[in-house]
Amino acid sequence: MIVAEHLRGELRELTRELVTAAQQLSGPVTVAVIARDPTVFDVSFQGVDEIVNVPLGQEEFENDVYQTALEALIADRQPHAVLLGFTVNSMGYGPAVAAKLALGFASDVHGLALEGETVVATRSFYGGKVDAELEFPAERPVLLLVRPTAFAPAADGGNAPATEFAVELPPARARHLEFEEAAMGDVDITTADFLLSVGRGIGDKEAIPRFEQLADKLGAVLSVSRPLVDAGWMPNARQVGQSGKTVKPKVYLALGISGAVQHLAGMKTSDTIIAVNTDPEAAIFNVAHFGAVADLFDVAAELEKLS
Amino acid sequence: MKIVVCVKQVAVLGDEVEFTADARDVDPDFLDFALNEWDSYATEEALHIREDLGAEGDEVVVVSVGGAHVEDAMRRCLAMGADRAIRVDHSRPADPITVARLVAPVVQRESPDLVFCGVQSSDGVQAATGTALAELLDLPRVAVVTRIEWDPSAGRATVRRELEGGLLDVTEVDTPALLTIQTGINQPRYANLRAIKQAEQKQIAVVSPAEQGEPAYRVRRMFAPPKGEGAQILAGGPADIARRIREIVEERLK
Numbered sequence: 324m325i326v327a328e329h330l331r332g333e334l335r336e337l338t339r340e341l342v343t344a345a346q347q348l349s350g351p352v353t354v355a356v357i358a359r360d361p362t363v364f365d366v367s368f369q370g371v372d373e374i375v376n377v378p379l380g381q382e383e384f385e386n387d388v389y390q391t392a393l394e395a396l397i398a399d400r401q402p403h404a405v406l407l408g409f410t411v412n413s414m415g416y417g418p419a420v421a422a423k424l425a426l427g428f429a430s431d432v433h434g435l436a437l438e439g440e441t442v443v444a445t446r447s448f449y450g451g452k453v454d455a456e457l458e459f460p461a462e463r464p465v466l467l468l469v470r471p472t473a474f475a476p477a478a479d480g481g482n483a484p485a486t487e488f489a490v491e492l493p494p495a496r497a498r499h500l501e502f503e504e505a506a507m508g509d510v511d512i513t514t515a516d517f518l519l520s521v522g523r524g525i526g527d528k529e530a531i532p533r534f535e536q537l538a539d540k541l542g543a544v545l546s547v548s549r550p551l552v553d554a555g556w557m558p559n560a561r562q563v564g565q566s567g568k569t570v571k572p573k574v575y576l577a578l579g580i581s582g583a584v585q586h587l588a589g590m591k592t593s594d595t596i597i598a599v600n601t602d603p604e605a606a607i608f609n610v611a612h613f614g615a616v617a618d619l620f621d622v623a624a625e626l627e628k629l630s
Numbered sequence: 631m632k633i634v635v636c637v638k639q640v641a642v643l644g645d646e647v648e649f650t651a652d653a654r655d656v657d658p659d660f661l662d663f664a665l666n667e668w669d670s671y672a673t674e675e676a677l678h679i680r681e682d683l684g685a686e687g688d689e690v691v692v693v694s695v696g697g698a699h700v701e702d703a704m705r706r707c708l709a710m711g712a713d714r715a716i717r718v719d720h721s722r723p724a725d726p727i728t729v730a731r732l733v734a735p736v737v738q739r740e741s742p743d744l745v746f747c748g749v750q751s752s753d754g755v756q757a758a759t760g761t762a763l764a765e766l767l768d769l770p771r772v773a774v775v776t777r778i779e780w781d782p783s784a785g786r787a788t789v790r791r792e793l794e795g796g797l798l799d800v801t802e803v804d805t806p807a808l809l810t811i812q813t814g815i816n817q818p819r820y821a822n823l824r825a826i827k828q829a830e831q832k833q834i835a836v837v838s839p840a841e842q843g844e845p846a847y848r849v850r851r852m853f854a855p856p857k858g859e860g861a862q863i864l865a866g867g868p869a870d871i872a873r874r875i876r877e878i879v880e881e882r883l884k
């Protein structure tokens with residue numbers, strides 16, 4: 324069983340990926356849609372066997388509501404596996420359901436297989452530098468949070484029957500009030516052809532002007548990883564990643580960025596990725612097309628010299 | 631007022647990695663240790679709230695699950711200004727639900743007004759322990775919080791929850807509650823040398839682990855990730871690398 328991911332009336336692409344992930348396991352694929360009016364979301368993708376619509380009195384996500392709905396669905400449908408996206412919403416209720424029902428559990432899963440009857444999941448450890456295969460308690464369902472973009476999206480054109488499922492909801496203890504948009508910035512990094520992107524490897528704030536000048540010289544737009552925004556060195560309109568902007572420039576030149584999963588989520592589909600990092604094991608090299616194991620300041624100094 | 635902060639001493643991998651003989655984990659000789667980045671923000675936030683709203687006798691208590699060596703990270707929090715520290719003595723690696731089960735009884739005994747966890751640990755990237763712990767404590771919860779306005783007398787807080795793309799969800803939560811704290815919510819303070827010295831003298835309470843039940847997963851095998859198509863390595867010194875970068879850029883932007 325998967326739970327459809329949607330936000331402000333839009334179904335997320337990740338929902339299709341969850342269908343593909345579920346197909347790595349045996350058994351029918353059920354898509355649960357929890358929303359004020361679940362029928363507005365078209366989740367009839369190839370590979371879906373059943374759609375369960377769970378209508379609510381409200382549109383937006385609240386973790387108590389989703390938790391109650393999912394627990395009722397699990398009790399009713401008895402799935403072997405429940406797949407949710409590794410998203411901020413799912414982080415707010417998935418682990419709670421797993422803890423309450425003592426399910427097998429793993430997050431940020433990027434590989435799935437069935438060996439006999441056993442689910443084997445692959446996830447990363449140590450900041451993406453190491454992968455691990457996990458197995459789960461026998462005879463118990465598993466609840467897995469699946470990494471976005473790890474599985475191909477399922478195609479349109481399914482014809483699964485839909486049923487409605489009613490749940491009794493408790494008053495939420497954490498209530499959605501309103502949304503606040505991320506601040507607009509001076510530049511739009513999503514339209515640049517060439518991004519010079521710097522990370523915590525640049526060391527301190529004093530280094531920023533140097534990279535602004537280098538970007539100018541190279542004809543690039545400067546973007547950054549999250550820690551530079553957290554530290555207040557750069558505005559968040561410049562941030563690449565899951566909680567920043569998703570970019571797809573012709574060239575993404577990353578200096579001193581380790582390649583954390585949330586950073587990669589925002590740039591890994593760039594046409595050409597070049598990474599400079601002193602650590603040969605940095606995860607950024609797993610997605611880069613060109614890599615240099617070098618000190619970024621030495622490389623920057625040489626780039627400055629080129630006319 | 632009492633705030634409990636769950637903190638983890640995380641492992642940082644160096645430039646080289648080797649695995650243990652059973653291939654289920656990284657050889658500890660290849661690990662360095664540090665206070666989880668997210669937990670330094672969580673600790674700072676707790677101290678900040680105590681300073682802002684607190685009165686005499688209010689406490690910030692840090693709790694960590696781990697062997698004796700994790701006391702280094704706990705002492706960092708004490709040096710920042712936390713009042714007490716409790717370590718749950720458990721030295722095997724554990725899944726997030728097991729960690730939550732180990733922490734829960736300790737937090738329960740403290741009956742705090744707020745519980746903070748980090749959004750995630752930098753080594754585990756589970757982003758799950760806090761939400762699991764809230765369930766075991768039967769607390770309202772909000773994950774990935776970047777701002778807190780708490781009115782203790784009203785038993786409510788208004789918080790900002792950070793979604794994908796930086797969109798903020800303004801959420802009202804009943805307290806006591808558990809919040810998982812995101813980086814950038816504040817600027818964690820540095821402890822000065824005197825505070826670090828004093829923290830070394832402070833007593834850290836050690837408690838035995840409670841019943842954990844069956845783990846939520848078992849690691850079967852750890853391995854170096856496959857290298858995709860593999861980055862083409864730019865060889866030579868910095869000058870050669872810079873020249874090649876410029877060539878690639880010129881070609882790709884054509």
Ligand SMILES: Cc1cc2nc3c(=O)[nH]c(=O)nc-3n(C[C@H](O)[C@H](O)[C@H](O)COP(=O)(O)OP(=O)(O)OC[C@H]3O[C@@H](n4cnc5c(N)ncnc54)[C@H](O)[C@@H]3O)c2cc1C
Binds near residue numbers: 578
């Ligand atoms: C919910 C959530 C959302 C997030 N959203 C984002 C997001 O949108 N964007 C984002 O970036 N992160 C995001 N993060 C944070 C992410 O997990 C990482 O913490 C962050 O990406 C790390 O940034 P970094 O690579 O610059 O720093 P680090 O991980 O500290 O890496 C610094 C790198 O620089 C290298 N280095 C150091 N010195 C040098 C030198 N002299 N020369 C060359 N290399 C050097 C080091 O080897 C290291 O690899 C998010 C986290 C969470 C939990």
Ligand SMILES: Nc1ncnc2c1ncn2[C@@H]1O[C@H](COP(=O)(O)O)[C@@H](O)[C@H]1O
Binds near residue numbers: 636666693729
């Ligand atoms: N061993 C531990 N001891 C105490 N708290 C922990 C431990 N592991 C994780 N946590 C808490 O859970 C948060 C999220 O970690 P994780 O779920 O492992 O990504 C951390 O920021 C800590 O607040």
